[in-house]
Amino acid sequence: MNAPTNPSRRNFFRQMASRFDPNAPAVAPWSLVPEVNAGDGDVLWSGWTGQGQVFVVGDEGRVLHFDSHPETQRLGWQLMDVPIRQPLHGIWGRSPNDLHAVGWMGCILHFDGKQWQSVQGGVVDNDQGRFTACTENTPLFAIDGNAAGEAWAVGDNGCVLHFDGTHWQPETSGITTNLRAVTCTPGGHVYAAGNDGSVIRRDEHGQWQVLDCPHSSGLHALLVLGEDELLLAGGRYFVDQGGFRGELLRYADGCFTPLTFDTPLPRLRALRAYKDGVLIVGDQGRLFYLKDNQLKQLECNTHHDLMDIIPLASGEALVVGDFGTVMTAAPEFVHALAPAATDETTSHWQIMPSATERQLWGITQTHDGTCYACGDAGTVLRLHHDVWEPLPAPSELPVHCLWSCPGSGLFAAGQEGRIFRFDGQHWQLHFDLHLDLTILALWGTAPDSIYAVGDEGLILHFDGLRWQRMPSGTTSALYSLWGLDDAHLLAVGDFGLVMRYNGDNWKDFNAGTEQFIYGIWGAALDDIHAVGLSGTLTHFDGQRWHAVPARVQDDLLAISGSTSGVFAVGTRGCALHLEHGSWQRETTPTSEGLRAVCATAEGTVYAVGDRGVILRRRAP
Missing domain, CATH: 2.130.10.10 (YVTN repeat-like/Quinoprotein amine dehydrogenase)
Incomplete structure:
Protein backbone atom coordinates (compact mmCIF):
# COMPACT_ATOMS: atom_id res chain seq x y z
CA MET A 1 0.00 0.00 0.00
CA ASN A 2 1.44 3.35 -0.94
CA ALA A 3 1.49 5.97 1.77
CA PRO A 4 -1.27 8.54 1.20
CA THR A 5 -0.16 11.72 -0.51
CA ASN A 6 0.03 14.65 1.87
CA PRO A 7 -2.99 16.81 0.98
CA SER A 8 -1.19 20.01 1.95
CA ARG A 9 1.45 19.36 -0.70
CA ARG A 10 -1.16 18.68 -3.35
CA ASN A 11 -2.87 21.95 -2.53
CA PHE A 12 0.16 24.28 -2.49
CA PHE A 13 -1.01 25.95 -5.70
CA ARG A 14 -4.75 25.43 -5.32
CA GLN A 15 -5.30 27.60 -2.27
CA MET A 16 -4.93 30.85 -4.14
CA ALA A 17 -7.13 32.81 -1.76
CA SER A 18 -5.03 32.14 1.33
CA ARG A 19 -2.99 35.03 2.69
CA PHE A 20 0.74 34.78 3.32
CA ASP A 21 1.67 35.17 6.98
CA PRO A 22 4.87 37.24 7.25
CA ASN A 23 5.21 36.26 10.91
CA ALA A 341 9.35 17.60 21.48
CA THR A 342 5.64 17.80 20.70
CA ASP A 343 3.06 18.83 23.25
CA GLU A 344 0.68 16.00 24.04
CA THR A 345 -2.30 18.19 23.23
CA THR A 346 -1.22 18.21 19.56
CA SER A 347 -0.94 14.43 19.36
CA HIS A 348 -3.05 12.54 16.83
CA TRP A 349 -3.55 9.92 19.54
CA GLN A 350 -5.93 10.17 22.51
CA ILE A 351 -6.43 7.96 25.56
CA MET A 352 -9.84 6.32 25.73
CA PRO A 353 -11.53 5.27 28.98
CA SER A 354 -10.80 1.60 29.49
CA ALA A 355 -12.92 -1.01 31.23
CA THR A 356 -9.88 -2.79 32.66
CA GLU A 357 -6.43 -2.30 34.14
CA ARG A 358 -5.35 -5.72 32.93
CA GLN A 359 -2.68 -6.02 30.28
CA LEU A 360 -4.24 -6.05 26.81
CA TRP A 361 -2.63 -8.32 24.22
CA GLY A 362 -4.77 -8.04 21.12
CA ILE A 363 -7.29 -5.99 19.18
CA THR A 364 -9.27 -6.68 16.02
CA GLN A 365 -12.11 -5.36 13.90
CA THR A 366 -14.66 -7.98 12.83
CA HIS A 367 -16.56 -8.24 9.55
CA ASP A 368 -19.46 -6.13 10.87
CA GLY A 369 -17.16 -3.26 11.89
CA THR A 370 -17.17 -3.98 15.63
CA CYS A 371 -13.83 -3.70 17.46
CA TYR A 372 -12.80 -6.12 20.23
CA ALA A 373 -9.77 -6.11 22.54
CA CYS A 374 -8.48 -8.94 24.73
CA GLY A 375 -6.00 -9.50 27.53
CA ASP A 376 -5.11 -11.07 30.85
CA ALA A 377 -7.53 -12.98 33.10
CA GLY A 378 -9.92 -13.70 30.25
CA THR A 379 -10.48 -10.03 29.46
CA VAL A 380 -12.52 -9.37 26.31
CA LEU A 381 -13.77 -5.83 25.60
CA ARG A 382 -16.21 -4.67 22.92
CA LEU A 383 -16.40 -1.13 21.55
CA HIS A 384 -20.06 -0.09 21.56
CA HIS A 385 -21.16 3.49 20.83
CA ASP A 386 -17.62 4.73 21.47
CA VAL A 387 -17.46 3.00 24.88
CA TRP A 388 -15.39 -0.08 25.69
CA GLU A 389 -17.55 -2.54 27.61
CA PRO A 390 -16.48 -5.89 29.10
CA LEU A 391 -17.86 -9.17 27.81
CA PRO A 392 -18.12 -12.30 29.95
CA ALA A 393 -14.70 -13.95 30.34
CA PRO A 394 -14.23 -17.17 28.33
CA SER A 395 -12.01 -18.44 31.18
CA GLU A 396 -9.59 -17.15 33.77
CA LEU A 397 -6.67 -17.59 31.37
CA PRO A 398 -5.10 -14.75 29.35
CA VAL A 399 -6.56 -14.18 25.87
CA HIS A 400 -3.93 -13.16 23.32
CA CYS A 401 -5.86 -12.97 20.07
CA LEU A 402 -9.34 -12.70 18.53
CA TRP A 403 -10.78 -13.40 15.09
CA SER A 404 -14.14 -13.45 13.32
CA CYS A 405 -15.70 -13.67 9.87
CA PRO A 406 -19.34 -13.84 8.65
CA GLY A 407 -21.03 -16.92 10.07
CA SER A 408 -18.17 -17.93 12.35
CA GLY A 409 -18.87 -16.16 15.62
CA LEU A 410 -16.02 -14.59 17.60
CA PHE A 411 -13.00 -16.79 18.35
CA ALA A 412 -10.63 -16.13 21.26
CA ALA A 413 -7.38 -17.99 21.94
CA GLY A 414 -4.45 -17.76 24.29
CA GLN A 415 -2.76 -19.56 27.13
CA GLU A 416 -2.65 -23.40 27.38
CA GLY A 417 -3.66 -23.76 23.75
CA ARG A 418 -7.36 -23.22 24.38
CA ILE A 419 -9.68 -21.72 21.77
CA PHE A 420 -13.15 -20.40 22.66
CA ARG A 421 -16.07 -19.34 20.49
CA PHE A 422 -18.61 -16.62 21.38
CA ASP A 423 -22.11 -16.87 19.87
CA GLY A 424 -23.20 -13.43 21.02
CA GLN A 425 -24.36 -14.58 24.42
CA HIS A 426 -22.04 -17.27 25.75
CA TRP A 427 -18.52 -18.61 25.32
CA GLN A 428 -17.92 -22.28 24.57
CA LEU A 429 -14.64 -24.18 24.58
CA HIS A 430 -14.01 -24.92 20.91
CA PHE A 431 -10.62 -26.64 21.17
CA ASP A 432 -8.15 -27.67 23.87
CA LEU A 433 -4.57 -28.53 22.86
CA HIS A 434 -3.91 -30.01 26.32
CA LEU A 435 -0.39 -28.52 26.22
CA ASP A 436 1.11 -25.56 28.02
CA LEU A 437 1.56 -23.63 24.77
CA THR A 438 0.18 -20.15 24.18
CA ILE A 439 -1.68 -19.32 20.97
CA LEU A 440 -0.51 -15.85 19.89
CA ALA A 441 -2.34 -15.13 16.63
CA LEU A 442 -5.49 -16.14 14.71
CA TRP A 443 -6.39 -15.58 11.07
CA GLY A 444 -8.77 -17.14 8.58
CA THR A 445 -10.56 -16.89 5.26
CA ALA A 446 -13.88 -18.52 6.16
CA PRO A 447 -15.68 -20.36 9.00
CA ASP A 448 -14.20 -23.60 7.67
CA SER A 449 -10.63 -22.34 7.26
CA ILE A 450 -9.04 -20.74 10.35
CA TYR A 451 -5.37 -20.77 11.34
CA ALA A 452 -3.68 -20.30 14.71
CA VAL A 453 0.03 -19.96 15.58
CA GLY A 454 1.96 -19.73 18.83
CA ASP A 455 4.71 -21.06 21.07
CA GLU A 456 7.28 -23.63 19.92
CA GLY A 457 6.32 -23.49 16.25
CA LEU A 458 2.67 -24.28 16.95
CA ILE A 459 0.42 -24.07 13.87
CA LEU A 460 -3.22 -25.19 13.94
CA HIS A 461 -5.87 -25.30 11.22
CA PHE A 462 -9.67 -25.58 11.53
CA ASP A 463 -11.46 -27.07 8.51
CA GLY A 464 -14.98 -26.53 9.74
CA LEU A 465 -15.10 -29.83 11.62
CA ARG A 466 -12.00 -30.01 13.78
CA TRP A 467 -8.73 -28.34 14.69
CA GLN A 468 -5.59 -30.15 13.54
CA ARG A 469 -1.94 -29.43 14.15
CA MET A 470 0.13 -28.69 11.05
CA PRO A 471 3.85 -29.52 10.76
CA SER A 472 5.80 -26.25 10.86
CA GLY A 473 9.41 -27.42 10.81
CA THR A 474 10.38 -24.93 13.52
CA THR A 475 10.46 -24.70 17.31
CA SER A 476 10.52 -20.92 17.27
CA ALA A 477 7.61 -19.05 18.76
CA LEU A 478 5.36 -17.64 16.02
CA TYR A 479 4.05 -14.25 17.12
CA SER A 480 1.92 -12.95 14.27
CA LEU A 481 0.01 -14.22 11.26
CA TRP A 482 -1.01 -12.52 8.02
CA GLY A 483 -2.49 -13.90 4.86
CA LEU A 484 -3.98 -13.02 1.50
CA ASP A 485 -5.79 -16.33 0.99
CA ASP A 486 -5.40 -20.01 1.88
CA ALA A 487 -2.42 -20.37 -0.42
CA HIS A 488 -0.55 -17.28 0.77
CA LEU A 489 0.07 -17.06 4.53
CA LEU A 490 3.00 -15.72 6.52
CA ALA A 491 3.90 -16.23 10.18
CA VAL A 492 6.87 -14.56 11.89
CA GLY A 493 9.14 -15.53 14.76
CA ASP A 494 12.56 -15.43 16.34
CA PHE A 495 15.78 -14.29 14.62
CA GLY A 496 14.09 -12.92 11.51
CA LEU A 497 12.12 -16.11 10.86
CA VAL A 498 9.27 -15.92 8.35
CA MET A 499 7.20 -19.06 7.74
CA ARG A 500 5.42 -19.15 4.37
CA TYR A 501 2.42 -21.37 3.57
CA ASN A 502 1.61 -22.15 -0.07
CA GLY A 503 -1.54 -24.15 0.46
CA ASP A 504 0.34 -27.44 0.90
CA ASN A 505 3.16 -26.92 3.39
CA TRP A 506 5.02 -24.39 5.51
CA LYS A 507 8.58 -23.37 4.59
CA ASP A 508 10.85 -20.86 6.27
CA PHE A 509 12.88 -17.96 4.93
CA ASN A 510 14.53 -14.96 6.54
CA ALA A 511 13.22 -11.38 6.65
CA GLY A 512 16.70 -9.93 6.16
CA THR A 513 17.32 -9.45 9.88
CA GLU A 514 18.52 -11.48 12.85
CA GLN A 515 16.17 -9.70 15.23
CA PHE A 516 12.95 -11.21 16.59
CA ILE A 517 9.95 -10.34 14.38
CA TYR A 518 6.76 -9.66 16.36
CA GLY A 519 4.31 -8.33 13.78
CA ILE A 520 3.53 -8.62 10.07
CA TRP A 521 1.00 -6.97 7.76
CA GLY A 522 0.69 -6.51 4.02
CA ALA A 523 -1.40 -4.64 1.47
CA ALA A 524 -0.43 -7.13 -1.27
CA LEU A 525 2.05 -9.92 -1.93
CA ASP A 526 4.60 -7.36 -3.13
CA ASP A 527 4.03 -4.89 -0.29
CA ILE A 528 4.51 -6.54 3.11
CA HIS A 529 5.89 -4.96 6.29
CA ALA A 530 7.30 -6.67 9.38
CA VAL A 531 8.37 -5.16 12.72
CA GLY A 532 10.31 -6.40 15.69
CA LEU A 533 12.94 -6.10 18.36
CA SER A 534 14.94 -2.86 18.81
CA GLY A 535 13.03 -0.87 16.20
CA THR A 536 13.37 -3.52 13.49
CA LEU A 537 11.51 -2.57 10.29
CA THR A 538 11.70 -4.62 7.12
CA HIS A 539 9.75 -4.59 3.84
CA PHE A 540 9.09 -7.25 1.19
CA ASP A 541 8.66 -5.95 -2.37
CA GLY A 542 7.69 -9.24 -3.99
CA GLN A 543 11.28 -10.25 -4.66
CA ARG A 544 13.26 -9.78 -1.49
CA TRP A 545 13.17 -8.34 2.02
CA HIS A 546 14.78 -4.93 2.58
CA ALA A 547 15.75 -3.57 5.97
CA VAL A 548 14.23 -0.13 6.58
CA PRO A 549 16.15 2.46 8.65
CA ALA A 550 14.95 2.44 12.25
CA ARG A 551 14.16 5.81 13.77
CA VAL A 552 13.49 4.29 17.19
CA GLN A 553 15.18 1.91 19.60
CA ASP A 554 11.91 0.70 21.12
CA ASP A 555 10.73 -2.83 20.47
CA LEU A 556 8.00 -2.74 17.83
CA LEU A 557 5.34 -5.27 18.83
CA ALA A 558 2.54 -4.97 16.28
CA ILE A 559 1.60 -3.54 12.88
CA SER A 560 -1.67 -2.93 11.04
CA GLY A 561 -2.82 -1.11 7.95
CA SER A 562 -5.89 0.03 6.01
CA THR A 563 -6.86 2.87 3.70
CA SER A 564 -5.93 5.20 6.58
CA GLY A 565 -2.29 4.12 6.31
CA VAL A 566 0.10 1.70 7.99
CA PHE A 567 0.87 1.93 11.72
CA ALA A 568 3.25 0.17 14.10
CA VAL A 569 3.34 0.32 17.90
CA GLY A 570 5.67 -0.84 20.63
CA THR A 571 7.23 -0.30 24.03
CA ARG A 572 7.16 3.02 25.92
CA GLY A 573 4.12 4.29 24.01
CA CYS A 574 5.93 4.13 20.69
CA ALA A 575 3.76 4.69 17.59
CA LEU A 576 4.97 4.95 13.99
CA HIS A 577 3.08 5.95 10.84
CA LEU A 578 4.27 5.15 7.32
CA GLU A 579 4.21 8.45 5.43
CA HIS A 580 5.39 8.91 1.84
CA GLY A 581 7.41 5.71 2.00
CA SER A 582 9.18 6.44 5.30
CA TRP A 583 8.29 5.70 8.90
CA GLN A 584 7.59 8.72 11.10
CA ARG A 585 7.25 8.64 14.88
CA GLU A 586 4.08 10.09 16.34
CA THR A 587 3.69 11.45 19.84
CA THR A 588 1.34 9.48 22.08
CA PRO A 589 -0.06 10.48 25.48
CA THR A 590 1.30 7.38 27.24
CA SER A 591 4.56 5.70 28.17
CA GLU A 592 2.88 2.31 28.60
CA GLY A 593 3.85 -0.49 26.27
CA LEU A 594 1.52 -0.86 23.28
CA ARG A 595 1.00 -4.54 22.43
CA ALA A 596 -1.44 -4.45 19.53
CA VAL A 597 -2.79 -2.06 16.90
CA CYS A 598 -5.80 -2.11 14.58
CA ALA A 599 -6.22 0.23 11.60
CA THR A 600 -9.95 0.04 10.92
CA ALA A 601 -11.68 0.17 7.56
CA GLU A 602 -13.17 3.55 8.50
CA GLY A 603 -9.74 5.10 9.08
CA THR A 604 -9.70 5.21 12.88
CA VAL A 605 -6.73 3.44 14.48
CA TYR A 606 -6.77 1.81 17.93
CA ALA A 607 -3.81 0.63 20.01
CA VAL A 608 -3.92 -1.31 23.29
CA GLY A 609 -1.35 -2.41 25.81
CA ASP A 610 -0.10 -2.47 29.36
CA ARG A 611 -2.32 -1.55 32.34
CA GLY A 612 -5.37 -1.63 30.09
CA VAL A 613 -4.32 1.43 28.09
CA ILE A 614 -6.39 2.07 24.95
CA LEU A 615 -5.44 4.78 22.44
CA ARG A 616 -7.47 6.09 19.54
CA ARG A 617 -6.20 7.91 16.45
CA ARG A 618 -9.10 9.42 14.57
CA ALA A 619 -9.18 9.43 10.77
CA PRO A 620 -7.91 12.73 9.32
Missing part, protein backbone atom coordinates in the same frame (compact mmCIF):
# COMPACT_ATOMS: atom_id res chain seq x y z
CA ALA A 24 5.29 32.51 10.23
CA PRO A 25 8.28 30.66 11.71
CA ALA A 26 9.48 29.80 8.21
CA VAL A 27 10.68 33.39 7.72
CA ALA A 28 13.22 33.32 10.57
CA PRO A 29 16.65 34.66 9.55
CA TRP A 30 19.27 32.17 8.35
CA SER A 31 22.74 32.13 9.90
CA LEU A 32 25.99 30.25 9.40
CA VAL A 33 26.50 27.05 11.38
CA PRO A 34 29.66 27.58 13.47
CA GLU A 35 32.90 25.59 13.29
CA VAL A 36 32.24 23.81 9.99
CA ASN A 37 35.48 22.21 8.89
CA ALA A 38 35.40 23.50 5.31
CA GLY A 39 37.77 25.86 3.54
CA ASP A 40 36.83 29.07 1.76
CA GLY A 41 37.50 27.42 -1.59
CA ASP A 42 35.21 24.45 -0.98
CA VAL A 43 31.90 24.10 -2.76
CA LEU A 44 29.48 21.95 -0.75
CA TRP A 45 27.01 20.40 -3.17
CA SER A 46 24.64 18.24 -1.17
CA GLY A 47 23.99 16.48 2.13
CA TRP A 48 22.09 13.82 4.04
CA THR A 49 20.90 13.58 7.62
CA GLY A 50 19.40 10.88 9.80
CA GLN A 51 19.55 9.49 13.33
CA GLY A 52 21.19 12.68 14.60
CA GLN A 53 24.00 12.64 12.05
CA VAL A 54 24.80 14.89 9.08
CA PHE A 55 26.95 14.10 6.03
CA VAL A 56 27.82 16.88 3.54
CA VAL A 57 29.66 16.26 0.25
CA GLY A 58 31.56 18.68 -1.95
CA ASP A 59 34.57 19.45 -4.11
CA GLU A 60 37.84 17.53 -3.88
CA GLY A 61 36.01 14.46 -2.59
CA ARG A 62 35.22 16.22 0.68
CA VAL A 63 32.78 14.53 3.04
CA LEU A 64 32.02 16.38 6.28
CA HIS A 65 30.40 14.49 9.15
CA PHE A 66 28.68 15.70 12.31
CA ASP A 67 27.30 13.33 14.96
CA SER A 68 25.03 14.88 17.59
CA HIS A 69 25.12 11.92 19.99
CA PRO A 70 26.61 12.98 23.34
CA GLU A 71 29.66 10.73 23.13
CA THR A 72 30.71 12.12 19.72
CA GLN A 73 29.15 15.59 19.63
CA ARG A 74 32.22 17.17 21.22
CA LEU A 75 34.29 16.16 18.18
CA GLY A 76 32.35 18.65 16.05
CA TRP A 77 32.52 18.53 12.26
CA GLN A 78 34.95 15.90 11.01
CA LEU A 79 36.53 15.56 7.57
CA MET A 80 36.15 11.91 6.57
CA ASP A 81 38.70 9.77 4.73
CA VAL A 82 37.55 9.26 1.15
CA PRO A 83 39.40 7.26 -1.55
CA ILE A 84 38.94 9.89 -4.32
CA ARG A 85 39.56 13.59 -4.89
CA GLN A 86 36.87 14.22 -7.52
CA PRO A 87 33.91 16.50 -6.67
CA LEU A 88 30.95 14.71 -5.07
CA HIS A 89 27.61 16.18 -6.10
CA GLY A 90 24.99 13.98 -4.47
CA ILE A 91 24.45 11.71 -1.48
CA TRP A 92 21.59 9.41 -0.47
CA GLY A 93 21.05 6.52 1.88
CA ARG A 94 18.69 4.71 4.24
CA SER A 95 20.83 5.00 7.37
CA PRO A 96 24.20 6.38 8.52
CA ASN A 97 25.56 2.87 7.91
CA ASP A 98 24.38 2.64 4.32
CA LEU A 99 25.12 5.75 2.24
CA HIS A 100 25.90 6.29 -1.45
CA ALA A 101 27.64 9.35 -2.91
CA VAL A 102 28.04 10.18 -6.62
CA GLY A 103 30.13 12.70 -8.48
CA TRP A 104 32.60 13.67 -11.15
CA MET A 105 34.02 11.08 -13.55
CA GLY A 106 31.15 8.71 -12.74
CA CYS A 107 32.42 8.14 -9.21
CA ILE A 108 30.14 6.15 -6.92
CA LEU A 109 31.14 5.64 -3.29
CA HIS A 110 29.53 3.58 -0.55
CA PHE A 111 29.77 4.10 3.22
CA ASP A 112 29.07 1.08 5.46
CA GLY A 113 29.27 2.92 8.75
CA LYS A 114 33.03 2.44 9.03
CA GLN A 115 34.66 3.55 5.80
CA TRP A 116 33.99 4.95 2.35
CA GLN A 117 34.81 2.62 -0.52
CA SER A 118 34.92 3.26 -4.26
CA VAL A 119 32.30 1.27 -6.18
CA GLN A 120 32.84 2.41 -9.75
CA GLY A 121 33.87 5.33 -11.96
CA GLY A 122 37.11 7.28 -12.10
CA VAL A 123 38.70 4.90 -14.61
CA VAL A 124 42.27 6.00 -15.37
CA ASP A 125 44.37 5.25 -18.47
CA ASN A 126 47.54 3.87 -16.87
CA ASP A 127 49.67 4.75 -19.88
CA GLN A 128 48.65 8.40 -20.00
CA GLY A 129 47.78 8.88 -16.33
CA ARG A 130 44.52 10.56 -17.21
CA PHE A 131 40.86 9.69 -16.86
CA THR A 132 39.67 7.51 -19.71
CA ALA A 133 36.97 8.79 -22.06
CA CYS A 134 34.58 5.92 -21.33
CA THR A 135 30.90 5.60 -20.42
CA GLU A 136 31.73 4.63 -16.84
CA ASN A 137 33.38 8.04 -16.36
CA THR A 138 30.23 9.99 -17.27
CA PRO A 139 29.85 12.68 -14.55
CA LEU A 140 26.99 12.12 -12.09
CA PHE A 141 25.18 15.01 -10.44
CA ALA A 142 22.27 13.68 -8.39
CA ILE A 143 21.01 10.59 -6.58
CA ASP A 144 17.76 9.57 -4.89
CA GLY A 145 16.25 6.31 -3.66
CA ASN A 146 13.20 4.70 -2.13
CA ALA A 147 12.35 2.91 1.10
CA ALA A 148 13.02 -0.48 -0.52
CA GLY A 149 16.71 0.41 -0.96
CA GLU A 150 16.69 1.05 -4.70
CA ALA A 151 18.41 4.20 -5.98
CA TRP A 152 18.93 6.12 -9.21
CA ALA A 153 21.82 8.40 -10.15
CA VAL A 154 21.76 10.76 -13.14
CA GLY A 155 24.34 12.77 -15.03
CA ASP A 156 25.65 14.00 -18.37
CA ASN A 157 24.46 12.72 -21.76
CA GLY A 158 21.19 11.42 -20.37
CA CYS A 159 23.02 8.98 -18.10
CA VAL A 160 20.79 7.04 -15.70
CA LEU A 161 22.14 4.36 -13.35
CA HIS A 162 19.94 2.08 -11.25
CA PHE A 163 20.96 0.46 -7.96
CA ASP A 164 18.86 -2.65 -7.26
CA GLY A 165 20.11 -3.04 -3.72
CA THR A 166 23.25 -4.87 -4.78
CA HIS A 167 24.58 -3.65 -8.13
CA TRP A 168 24.56 -0.51 -10.26
CA GLN A 169 23.35 -0.93 -13.85
CA PRO A 170 22.75 1.62 -16.65
CA GLU A 171 19.21 2.27 -17.88
CA THR A 172 18.13 3.71 -21.23
CA SER A 173 16.76 7.20 -20.61
CA GLY A 174 15.78 8.06 -24.17
CA ILE A 175 17.61 11.40 -24.14
CA THR A 176 21.18 12.70 -24.51
CA THR A 177 20.87 16.01 -22.67
CA ASN A 178 22.59 16.47 -19.31
CA LEU A 179 20.49 15.48 -16.27
CA ARG A 180 20.86 17.36 -12.99
CA ALA A 181 18.03 16.16 -10.70
CA VAL A 182 16.25 12.92 -9.81
CA THR A 183 13.47 12.08 -7.34
CA CYS A 184 11.35 9.05 -6.38
CA THR A 185 7.61 9.11 -5.72
CA PRO A 186 5.82 7.00 -3.07
CA GLY A 187 3.94 5.19 -5.84
CA GLY A 188 7.05 3.82 -7.55
CA HIS A 189 7.68 6.38 -10.29
CA VAL A 190 11.05 8.11 -10.71
CA TYR A 191 11.47 11.53 -12.34
CA ALA A 192 14.68 13.08 -13.66
CA ALA A 193 15.27 16.51 -15.18
CA GLY A 194 18.09 18.57 -16.67
CA ASN A 195 19.19 20.92 -19.42
CA ASP A 196 16.89 22.37 -22.10
CA GLY A 197 13.78 21.53 -20.10
CA SER A 198 14.42 17.79 -20.27
CA VAL A 199 12.08 15.79 -18.01
CA ILE A 200 11.78 12.00 -18.03
CA ARG A 201 9.67 9.60 -15.98
CA ARG A 202 10.31 5.95 -15.10
CA ASP A 203 7.19 3.83 -14.70
CA GLU A 204 6.67 0.86 -12.39
CA HIS A 205 7.87 -1.46 -15.17
CA GLY A 206 11.28 0.20 -15.38
CA GLN A 207 10.72 2.05 -18.66
CA TRP A 208 11.70 5.71 -19.08
CA GLN A 209 9.39 8.08 -20.96
CA VAL A 210 10.31 11.55 -22.20
CA LEU A 211 7.74 14.13 -21.09
CA ASP A 212 6.80 16.97 -23.40
CA CYS A 213 8.12 20.06 -21.61
CA PRO A 214 7.87 23.16 -23.86
CA HIS A 215 10.14 25.25 -21.60
CA SER A 216 13.88 25.22 -22.26
CA SER A 217 15.04 26.09 -18.76
CA GLY A 218 18.03 24.28 -17.31
CA LEU A 219 16.35 22.30 -14.51
CA HIS A 220 18.32 21.66 -11.30
CA ALA A 221 15.69 20.50 -8.80
CA LEU A 222 12.50 18.45 -8.49
CA LEU A 223 9.97 18.23 -5.66
CA VAL A 224 7.16 15.67 -5.58
CA LEU A 225 3.82 17.26 -4.68
CA GLY A 226 1.72 14.24 -5.65
CA GLU A 227 2.16 10.99 -7.56
CA ASP A 228 1.94 12.87 -10.88
CA GLU A 229 2.49 16.41 -9.66
CA LEU A 230 5.87 18.14 -9.47
CA LEU A 231 7.50 21.45 -8.75
CA LEU A 232 10.62 22.02 -10.87
CA ALA A 233 13.26 24.74 -10.49
CA GLY A 234 16.22 25.97 -12.51
CA GLY A 235 17.17 28.86 -14.74
CA ARG A 236 18.72 29.95 -18.01
CA TYR A 237 20.95 32.68 -19.34
CA PHE A 238 19.33 35.75 -20.88
CA VAL A 239 21.63 37.85 -23.05
CA ASP A 240 19.45 40.96 -22.85
CA GLN A 241 19.44 40.75 -19.03
CA GLY A 242 23.13 39.92 -18.79
CA GLY A 243 22.84 36.86 -16.58
CA PHE A 244 20.91 33.87 -15.35
CA ARG A 245 17.28 34.15 -14.33
CA GLY A 246 15.53 31.59 -12.21
CA GLU A 247 12.39 29.75 -13.26
CA LEU A 248 9.79 27.64 -11.45
CA LEU A 249 7.52 25.20 -13.25
CA ARG A 250 4.58 23.15 -12.04
CA TYR A 251 3.82 19.80 -13.63
CA ALA A 252 0.26 18.52 -13.17
CA ASP A 253 -2.28 16.70 -15.32
CA GLY A 254 0.41 16.11 -17.93
CA CYS A 255 1.14 19.82 -18.46
CA PHE A 256 4.02 22.12 -17.48
CA THR A 257 3.00 25.60 -16.28
CA PRO A 258 5.46 28.39 -15.38
CA LEU A 259 4.93 30.17 -12.07
CA THR A 260 5.45 33.91 -12.21
CA PHE A 261 6.21 36.34 -9.40
CA ASP A 262 7.05 40.01 -9.09
CA THR A 263 10.31 39.10 -7.34
CA PRO A 264 13.17 38.51 -9.84
CA LEU A 265 14.73 35.09 -9.26
CA PRO A 266 18.37 34.02 -9.59
CA ARG A 267 19.21 30.59 -10.95
CA LEU A 268 17.51 28.15 -8.56
CA ARG A 269 19.36 25.08 -7.27
CA ALA A 270 17.20 23.15 -4.82
CA LEU A 271 13.63 22.63 -3.53
CA ARG A 272 12.41 20.97 -0.34
CA ALA A 273 9.12 20.71 1.53
CA TYR A 274 9.51 22.93 4.59
CA LYS A 275 7.09 24.04 7.31
CA ASP A 276 3.89 23.57 5.28
CA GLY A 277 5.44 25.20 2.24
CA VAL A 278 8.49 24.96 -0.03
CA LEU A 279 12.01 26.20 0.69
CA ILE A 280 13.93 27.30 -2.40
CA VAL A 281 17.64 28.19 -2.67
CA GLY A 282 19.73 29.59 -5.48
CA ASP A 283 22.65 31.71 -6.56
CA GLN A 284 23.84 34.85 -4.74
CA GLY A 285 22.76 33.58 -1.34
CA ARG A 286 19.07 33.84 -2.14
CA LEU A 287 16.51 31.86 -0.10
CA PHE A 288 12.77 31.89 -0.72
CA TYR A 289 9.71 30.44 1.00
CA LEU A 290 6.78 29.50 -1.21
CA LYS A 291 3.33 28.87 0.23
CA ASP A 292 -0.13 29.19 -1.31
CA ASN A 293 1.48 30.59 -4.47
CA GLN A 294 3.00 33.47 -2.48
CA LEU A 295 6.78 33.88 -2.59
CA LYS A 296 8.74 35.44 0.28
CA GLN A 297 12.49 36.13 0.23
CA LEU A 298 14.11 35.11 3.50
CA GLU A 299 16.75 36.99 5.44
CA CYS A 300 20.18 35.49 4.76
CA ASN A 301 23.63 36.80 5.71
CA THR A 302 25.58 35.44 2.74
CA HIS A 303 26.00 36.20 -0.95
CA HIS A 304 27.51 32.84 -1.81
CA ASP A 305 25.68 30.52 -4.19
CA LEU A 306 23.52 27.99 -2.33
CA MET A 307 23.40 24.47 -3.78
CA ASP A 308 21.17 22.21 -1.70
CA ILE A 309 18.76 21.88 1.23
CA ILE A 310 19.04 19.14 3.88
CA PRO A 311 15.77 18.60 5.81
CA LEU A 312 16.22 17.80 9.51
CA ALA A 313 14.06 15.51 11.63
CA SER A 314 12.94 18.45 13.78
CA GLY A 315 11.33 20.21 10.80
CA GLU A 316 14.25 22.62 10.43
CA ALA A 317 16.79 22.42 7.60
CA LEU A 318 20.39 23.04 6.63
CA VAL A 319 21.44 24.85 3.47
CA VAL A 320 24.86 24.21 1.92
CA GLY A 321 26.73 25.99 -0.83
CA ASP A 322 29.81 27.76 -2.15
CA PHE A 323 32.79 28.75 0.05
CA GLY A 324 32.03 26.04 2.60
CA THR A 325 28.65 27.56 3.48
CA VAL A 326 26.41 25.66 5.92
CA MET A 327 23.40 27.62 7.23
CA THR A 328 20.26 27.09 9.29
CA ALA A 329 17.31 29.08 10.62
CA ALA A 330 17.21 26.95 13.77
CA PRO A 331 18.22 28.81 16.96
CA GLU A 332 20.56 25.95 17.91
CA PHE A 333 21.97 23.65 15.24
CA VAL A 334 22.57 20.54 17.37
CA HIS A 335 19.05 20.57 18.87
CA ALA A 336 17.59 20.88 15.37
CA LEU A 337 19.06 17.49 14.40
CA ALA A 338 16.57 15.68 16.66
CA PRO A 339 12.78 15.76 16.36
CA ALA A 340 11.30 18.58 18.39
